[in-house]
Amino acid sequence: MRALREVLRDWEAVIGLEIHTELTSLETKMFCGCRISHDDEPNTNVCPVCLGLPGALPVPNEKAIEYIVMAGLATNCDVMKRSMFYRKHYFYPDMAKNFQTTQGPVAFVMHGHLDLEVSGEGADERPDGTITKAADGSYVLPVKILRIHMEEDAAKMVHVGGAEGRIGGARESLIDYNRCGTPLIELVTEPDLRTPEEARLFMEKLRQVFLALGISDCSLERGSMRCDGNVSLRRRGSSEMGTKTEMKNINSFKALHDALAYEICRQAEVLEGGGRVLQETRHWEPSRRKTVVMRVKERNDDYRFFPDPDLMPFDLSDEFVERCRRRLPELPDARRDRYVATWGLRCREAELLAADPQAASLFEDVMGVAEPAEAQVVANVMVNLVPSYGSLGVGQIAGIARLLAADDITFVQAREVLDALDGTDDDPEEVVEALGMRQSADSLSLVVDEVLGRCEDQVRQYRSGNRKVVGYLVGQCMKASAGAGNPKLFNQLLLERLEG
Amino acid sequence: MPQDPPLTNEDVAALADYARIALTEGELDEMRAYLNEAMALLDPILSYDLSDVEPTFHPVGGVCNVARDDVVVAGLSLEEALASAGGGVGRYFRVPAIMGDGGAS
Amino acid sequence: MTVSLDALSARQIAAGVAAGSFSATEVARAALDAIGHREDDVQAFVQVTEELAYDAAARIDARRAAGEPLPPLAGVPVAFKDNMNLVGTRTTCASHMLAGYESVYTATCVRRMLDAGAIPLGKLNMDEFAFGSTTDSSAFHPTNNPWDLARVPGGSSGGSAAAVSAGEVTISLGSDTGGSIRQPASLCGVVGMKPTYGMVSRYGVVAFGSSLDQVGPFGRRVEDVALAMNALVAGGRDPHDATSQSCEQDFLVHLDDGVEGCVVGVIPALLEADGVTSEVRMALREAARKLEGAGARIVEVDLPNMASAIAAYYVLGPCEAFSNLARFDGVRYGYREDGCSTLAGQSALSRAHGFGAEAKRRQLLGAHLLSSELYERYYLSAQKVRTLITADYRHAFEVVDAILMPTSPTVAWEHGTISDPAQLYLADVFTISNNIAGNCGISVPVCLGADSGLPIGAQLQGPAFGDARLLTIARALERACDQAGVVAPACAGRGGELS
Structure with a gap:
């Protein structure tokens, strides 16, 4: 197969993402009062509702609706009038009712966008001339969001008797309904992305926004954030849409990039060989560094959607939406811009700090005691040194920065000082004295x-x-x-x- | 309004397969006859021009935004949960081989 | 002197228990005695809960002994349609699918009856999963009409109607999706009420058509039904049912206000419809005259789209039923075909052998109608026709307080004489539009048929949340027809005496 950058000179990749995020910050499931937990013993957070027992009825979690509205506002979406829950039917035991409660044509929030700043090596994936780039090669890509809708997560299944716990060849499957009914928001982008790097950056940025909102732990490893990517190719200059393939349940940023890159190159090879891309669902296997077919979609599945008669429509009031808006925290982009404007930080450190709510909060606490002129040094310490240590106090970080700014110690020495400080209440100045580090002529x-x-x-x-x-x-x-x-x-x- | 073409045994078999209800050959014939008779009963629906009519998905309308607080409520014990699932294994519900089922995920 | 439970209203039983004339335990024993003497003939029950009955009675007696005030239904014998969950019982929906299914939680409607002091005598037979109007589709056994054991009690809540008609219990609960309370009430000569949609919680009641189902009471007196309604709405809306509304009120306050100044609508064309027997026609005309005699004004109204209600119902009902019954696949509960090597095989055989014929028919019809090619043509259109039917009622209720019409075109028929499902569907013509609109309705026995000698009920339909007014008009009709408190003659007096 040809290399990605080469392929992308001849072909335009059209990429759309569907990103599922469990609202893990909630106490309870979407339609019942069962606790949300990733770690409890199997089938202990279940009730008549999430087990789909005869006669049980769903009642929506209001806070989950607040969270999806916040997610929508943070991604510039409109809050829709008359949104409804629908039933999506498919016989599969990870859904206790054999239908999933999700939303119909009108989701809670729709028609938003998120701007991506693409720079550095990643920007090189996009051929020059397909977008206006700045002098340093970076560019800004507005990515449209079609909708964010609310649904319930499925149960976890363990497949036994087959190879590596895979479903194919398994003799039987075991089901744990603890996860069943966990509130899940699904964001669907328009197919505005053109490179694997853009897709990766979009997901990373969305994760930062959701982390800032505090609606989810957004853990890719634990599966609280999952991504499906679909991609099709067309000749440069063509406006026709090619046949797309879909990649399911990608669970890391790298896998998202690599799976899309592989799939683009694979499709190009098929098309250049005179073949036809089949509409199919594929699975990324990181160990083999390739995508493999899960199943071919001959026709679209018929889920027999209809509005859920057990759940009333939603017509969210202006007051409700305003209450959600007032709860929005400062988002990463705004925070980064403020750090640059207030303390003159370099963009890189400002962005890294702003992206992580805990780091940002710690940084601002340190700046409460440090000299404004030392801000960049504080940022350097926070970005390069602090993450390796378990517990450093605000005063200690400020102290280290002060010593560095005054040239009393070097960066290499700073690590030694932090080693000595970690887990203590000691004063950095005193540690430097004790270690005999203070630089003298x-x-x-x-x-x-x-x-x-x-x-x-x-x-x-x-x-x-x-x-x-x-x-x-x-x-x-x-x-x-x-x-x-x-x-x-x-x-x-x-x-x-x-x-x- | 034009009539829908009557269902064939093949249509009914596909429907039964989707709805996970095994039918014998004889049942297939009976079911086809029933479904075609029932569909004919629905004709009055097709005689309306409903282009300007809003659907009523929820009767006794006007109620919106019904939700509950995000508060934990005690659910079932493991024993209660598994009590009626005869095929359970330890702490789990159990199903035989799935492959070939083609679920949505 | 001995008193028979047959003769006592719910209010008299509760008053007797409160006054110490007899204990709740004595009432429970008498009810079990009546059941013991009459059940072989009627077969209304799928499960008699002797232990639960004595436990509940003992709790009432202990409360009285402790000097506590007693709740309004203290000691009143009740039983529940077997689609209502109650911990300590099986909830079978009269289906092989759930033959051994033990409830792990209790339905709100059942809980509220028990909280009001009622004594649970058992679970009542029904058409399988409530699909039907004869109770003959029960997977276990048919139920016999207490007025003539060769005849059906109606359905789907046939057991609930028969148990009350036979004097086995004072009050029962049923559910009504297209007439399943009112029609068996009419055929068994008892009062049966379908409250406004949203008035009574559906939580814990196995769903058939979620936008149509409503729980309601049976009694031999309108007053007993009103008392049961008080219990069902006590405590306001149920937080476990998003479609339930807060309707707490006392239905007894205005029950005996009479119909002076009331306007009752009639639709003359309905009485001329195909299949309405002359005795039913006569009974309904007489009922109108009696209401007029009691002070009501009778006016003609029209529900122009009522004729399409059956078609709309046989779209909406099966679609919702297909969806609601998808969960019965043998994995978590219910009938499971063992020895299958694949899940698809296990599900398909479990459902094939667990469900009866009508349950399968309705699900496949629903699955067909919901397919994406047909969705707009049928499902969406039916929901729009629902809008038109609802508007018809709204216009009618701007002029009238209630509409009087037959409940069933005929009296009870003999077991097995109508077997074509589509023909049975047409018998629901008078009850279905009420479920489509979500309004309240009640069937009140007005007389015995001039030809058959079997009970005939008249149906009154009222506007959404006009339930209290509807009960007042029903009470006036009951008084005018002198039908209150009748136990089916073949059963009356057999056991059930309070010693």
Whole structure:
């Protein structure tokens, strides 16, 4: 198969995503009062409703509806009038009623968009000329969201008697209904994405938005966020839609990218060989790094949808929507822009901090005690150092940043200090003293003298006008001090001696 | 209004397969006869021009936004949950091989 | 002096228990005695719950002994259609599918009757999964009409009507999707009420047509039905049923207000319809005259789209039934065909052998109508016809307080004489439109047929949430016809005495 970038020069990939997110922050399921839990013993969070016992009736969880409205507002969707629940019928034991309660043509929220900033290497996947790129190659892609609707999750099944717990060849399957009925929101994008990287970034960005909203733990590993991707190819310049294939239940960002990349290349090979892409559902197998057919869709399944007579329609009031709007936290993009505007952070660190609600909150606490001028250093510490440590106090992080900003310690030394601080209440200043790290002219002078003593050639070169050689000498000093010296101080001492 | 073509045994077999109800050959004939007779009973529905009429999905209309608070309510014990599932295994419900079933997920 | 339960109204039983004239345990024993003497003939029950009855009676007696005030139905014998869950009983829907199914929770309507002090005597026979109007489709046994054991009690709540008619219990609950309370009430000579949709919780009642089903009471007196309605709406809307509404009220307050100044509508053309027997026609004309004699004004009204109600019903009912019955696949509960190697095989055989013929017919009809090619043509159109029928009623109820019409075109017929399902469907012509619109309706016995000597009921239909007014008019009709409290003659006096 040809490489992705090569394929994408000849073919345009049309990609749409369906992203399912369990509202794990809720206490109870969508239509009953059973607790939501990933970890409990099988079939212990069940009741007549989620087991589909004869006579049981569903009653919607109001907070789940608040959450989906918040998700819609955060992605620029309209809140719809007269939204209804529908029944979607298919005989499969992971749905206790043999139908899934989901939504019909009118979802709770519809017609939104999310803007993607694509930069760096990922931007290179998109051939130049198909979108206006900035001087650095980056570009902004508005991705339209068709709808976000509410539905209930299915039970978990364990397939036994076959290979690797797979369904094919299994002798029997065991069912745990704990997950059955967990509120699930499904976001469907328009097919606006054109590269695997754009798809990956969209899902990553959506995850950041949902994390900021606090509606889900958004864990891909645990399956609380799952993605189906569909992709079709068409010749560059053509506006016709090709036959699409669908990839189900992709459970990591990398897998999303790699599965789409593989599928684009595979389809290109089929089409270039004169073949026809079949409408089918495929499964990404990370170990084999390829997609395999799950089943061919000969015709669209007939789910016999109709409005659920047990659930009343929803006509959300303006007050309800306003209440949801007031609950919206600052979203990652706005937060990033504020960090850049308020503290002059570089975009990269601002974005990384803003994307993670906990990191952002910690950063803002630290900035409450740190000097505004030290903000970038604080951000560097937060992004590069803090994530490796379990528990560091606000004061400790601010202290480390202050020491770094004042050139009292180096980044390498900062790690040592953090090792000593982790899990204690100690003051960084005192730890630096105790470890004898504070940089002093005396201690560094010894290193400088040693280096100058064995680098006579470079000293001569300097004196004959080659000023650049100082950099080499600073490097030698750093090496001699095993990274513990401050390069600025070394530079200063070297110049004093060379000029003196 | 044009009539729908009558159902054939093949149609009824496909329907029964979808609805997971096994029918014998004899039952298939009876069911086809019944369904075609029942469909004929529905003709009055087709005689209306309903283009300007809104559907009433929920009788005694006007009630909207019925929901409950997000509060945990005690459910069933494991024993109660599995009590009527004769084929249970340990803590699980059990079904025989699924492959070939083609569920939606 | 001995008193027979046959002679006592629910209010008299509760008053007697409260006054200490007899204990709740004595009432339970007398009811079980009546059942013991009459059940062989009638076969209204699928399960008699002697232990639950004595336990509940003992609790009432203990409360009285402790000097506590007693609830309004204290000691009143009741029984429930077997599609209502009650912990400690099987809930079978008279189907092999659920033959051994033990309830793990209790339906709200059952709970409320028990909270009001009623004594649960058992679970009552029905057409399988409530599909039918004879009770002959019960997978276990037919139920016999207490007025003539060779005849059907009607259905689907045939057991509920027969048990009350036979004097086995004072009050029973049934469910009505297209006439399943009112029609058997008419055929068995008792009062049966289908309240407004949303008035009584459906939680715990095995669903047939979710937008049509409504639970309601049977009694031998309108007053008993009103008392049961008080219990069913007590506590307001049920948080477990999103379609239930808050309707708490006392239906007794205005029960005996009479019909002076009331306007009652009649639809003369209905009486001329095919299949309406002359004795039914005469009975209904006489009922109108008696209401007029009691002070009501009789006016003609029209429900122009009523003729399409059966067609709409046989779209909506089967579609909802297909969906509601999809869950019965033998995996979590219910009949399971063992030894199948695949799930599809197990489900298809479990459903083939667990369901009876009519249940299969309705599900396949529903599955067919819901297919995406037919959905708009039938299902969506039927929901639009529902809009038209609802509007017809709204216009009529701007002029009248209630509409009087037959409940059933005929009196009870003999077992096995009507077997064509489509012909049976047409017998629901007078009751179905009421379920389509969600209004309230009640069948009141007005006389014995001039030709058959069998009970004939008149149906009164009222507007949504006009249930209290409807009961008042029904009470006036009952008084004018002098039919209150009648136990079927073949059963009356056999057992059931309070010693």
